Amino acid sequence: MKSFKISVPASSANIGPGFDSMGLAVNLYLTLEVTESEEWEFYSHSSPSNRTNYKEHFIYKIAKQTAERHHKQLTPCKVVETSDIPLARGLGSSASAIIAGIELANQVCDLSLTSEAKLRYGTEIEGHPDNIAPALYGGLVISIVTEDEIDWIQMPTLDVDVILYIPNVELKTDEARNVLPDSYSRNDATSASGISNIVVASLLSGNYKLAGKMMERDIFHEPYRANLIPNFNKIRNESKKYGVYGTVISGAGPTMLSFAPKGSGQSVVEQMQDLLGNYQVKLLEMDVQGLTVK
Structure with a gap:
């Protein structure tokens, strides 16, 4: 497995009246630097003293869930997590972490997931796609779950x-x-x-x-x-x-x-x-x- 780096933007949902359907990706980022390791290691904010229990780490749990969905096991990795996205501030920190976890499994297990599959998995976990979609695709995205399908459209860049x-x-x-x-x-x-x-x-x-x-x-x-x-x-x-x-x-x-x-x-x-x-x-x-x- 080659080393790789996952980056996922923050997002701002609703934009006023676009309640639970509109979201804007902004240039604050959750980043995972991933290298192969003999055992799982998760570090936060690039500090060796901030090693966490990987089994309890939210991103690891999402990755494991995604891998098991495809009957695969995660290869042990060293993951260094950094983030500009403040928690519990209305900037989609959980959606960014969900997308990062899905992509971690996608890369480690070579799942070859389509963007549509990532959107579907993320929405199932988050409950709605308003933050998931812009974190995945970027830009201003309008999305909605209709009859078990997720319909979405990416708006032109705003000036x-x-x-x-x-x-x-x-x-x-x-x-x-x-x-x-x-x-x-x-x-x-x-x-x-x-x-x-x-x-x-x-x-x-x-x-x-x-x-x-x-x-x-x-x-x-x-x-x-x-x-x-x-x-x-x-x-x-x-x-x-x-x-x-x-x-x-x-x-x-x-x-x-x-x-x-x-x-x-x-x-x-x-x-x-x-x-x-x-x-x-x-x-x-x-x-x-x-x-x-x-």
Whole structure:
């Protein structure tokens, strides 16, 4: 087995009203450096002192599950894991780890998995494809499970700057889901789906001003989650003063995400970092490659 390196991007799901169906890959990465070994070794953040119990490691469990699905056994490897993706911040850390585990098994066991199989396996584990699809394919992806099939489409690259506001607190996805209603009225569902349609159409046509406006009018989840997100109104209102198109919750939160005119992002970051001293305010780019193996 040759040494190889797996890289999987972070992702931001929903983009406002694209609830559980829209996700954007961004240039923060989970990376695995894999070499053959006489026994399994997992190290986190490149530190020999951070050797972990491989049997309890989430990525190993996914790899083992994937291998067993094809009646194969994993060859022992040394795996050094590094990650820019903060945990429990609404940036798809679990989806990135799932894709990394599937690809680890794919490489070690020579499974020759298609991208469609990886998407299906990942969605079965994660429960929905909104983070899995962009982590796998890159870019802005709209995906949905319909009649036991996963339909998806990759949108054209957006000509915007992407800004993330990452607080130093975690928010578990289960907590963010528990505040959502069990059902919606027909009027709310109709309005919410219409808003989502306009967001997609405006992004496709390059009308980012309209897209930003409609991103902030979600009915499906943001009104219910806003109180769980530190500085929700402050970030949305203040960022608009510096010219952003729109600001939404990233995934289930607590991170928030803005689209801004191309070239203006660094100025927005500097202004907002001064305002949000204990946050990481980052200017990022869309990742357009998704999963890579070198």
